[in-house]
Amino acid sequence: MPAKKVKHVLGLSGGKDSSALALYVKETRPDLDVEYFFTDTGYELPETNEFIDQLEEKLGYIHRLNARSLNNIEGRGELEFKSLLKKHQNYLPSQRDRWCTVQMKLKPFEQWVDGFIADGYSVKNYVGIRADEPARVGFMTIEKPIESIMPFREDGIVKSDIENILQRNGLELPAYYSWRSRSGCSFCFFQKKIEWVRLQEKHPDLFEQAKAFEKGENNNVTGERFYWMGKGEPLETLEDPEKIASIIANHEKKVERFKKKRRRNALLGDIGGVCEMTDLDEIYDDVEGGGACVTCYK
Ligand code: SF4
Structure with a gap:
């Protein structure tokens, strides 16, 4: 009986873990013929798109998947999200x-792998879950014969190894890590208030776009209005300098508290340094990724 054909696929989110994983798999499993993909929601940060281009120079071709063809949506950006909102009774995702995630990330992926499955391939999907995190935190899957492979878990690769992998391949962390903790959509509701404040500062146009989605016909079924930051907190509240100052002060307090904790742990022989944005979830006592799907932030 002929051997079953296997397609190896690896998704890049623009985050540090999936990027390091792709480089690591190339280094440690050079015989594998891996197809890389990036699911571009149309709302990625410019820094993410730049980083994906840099990665492509190291890895080779990266398939750009998107939800537009799937939903017969013309154009890119605002028009697309508005069409998807309409399909969901104008409820903002939360x-x-x-x-x-289902519409803009998982379905385009599903459509792409369907082609391989129809051609008789079984699919192995390489995922950047590390040895120092629970196996299935935030891991959304689709109902397909796809096996998840976790090389970092198999090889004991932990968080502190990730930057080394990027650096020895001539890459720094993506530029957004200087102000935000994860890749994904500019309007992602998993971001912390400090990240919204910084989005407003770094990319005022994207902040305005997110703000505009909160208005208009949204939530027209019950008349109840939802906002990206949660009930009763529209993004326009971040235009108040006092509110911004209080978010920044609160954030700085948390960072200081976390640094002290790290210093204490360092005395006990644990790792030392704090990187504000790559440690943001720990600083806020949150699970890594804030509960977001690995498809979006890894
Ligand atoms: S969870 Fe966030 S990053 Fe992922 S698709 Fe939704 S808005 Fe985008």
Whole structure:
């Protein structure tokens, strides 16, 4: 009986872990013929797109998948998200109803791998879950014969190894890590208030776009209005300098508290340094990724 054909696929989110994983798999498993993909929601940060281009120079071709062809949506950007909003009764996606990940990330991936499955391939999907995190935190899957492979877990690769892998391949962390903790959509509701403040500062146009999605016909079924930051907190509240100052002060307090904790742990022989944005979830006592799907932030 002929051997079953296997397609190896590896998704890049623009985050540090999936990027390091792709480089690591290339280094340690050079015989594998891996197809890389990036699911571009149309709302990625400019820094993410730049980083994906840099990665492509190291890895070779990266497939750009998107939801537009799938939903017969013309154009890119605002028009696309508005069409998807309409399909969801104008409810903004939220942590409780994360339709954005399904529509903008998982379905385009599903459509892409369907082609391989129809051609008789079984699919191995390489995922950047590390040895120092729970195997399935935030891991959303689709109902397909796809095996998840976790080389970092198999090889004991932990968080502190990730930057080394990038650096020995001539890459720094993506530029957004200077002000934000994860890749994904500019309007992602998993971001912390300090990240919204910084989005407003770094990319005022993207902040305005997110703000505009909160208005208009949104949530027209019950008349109840939802906002990216949660109930009762529209983004326009971040235009108040006092509110901004209080978010920054609160954030700085948390960072200081976390640094002290790290210093104490360092005395006990644990790792030392704090990187504000790559440690942001720990600083806020949150699970890594804030509960977001690995498809979006890894
Ligand atoms: S990055 Fe955030 S907003 Fe974008 S698809 Fe993922 S969960 Fe949704």
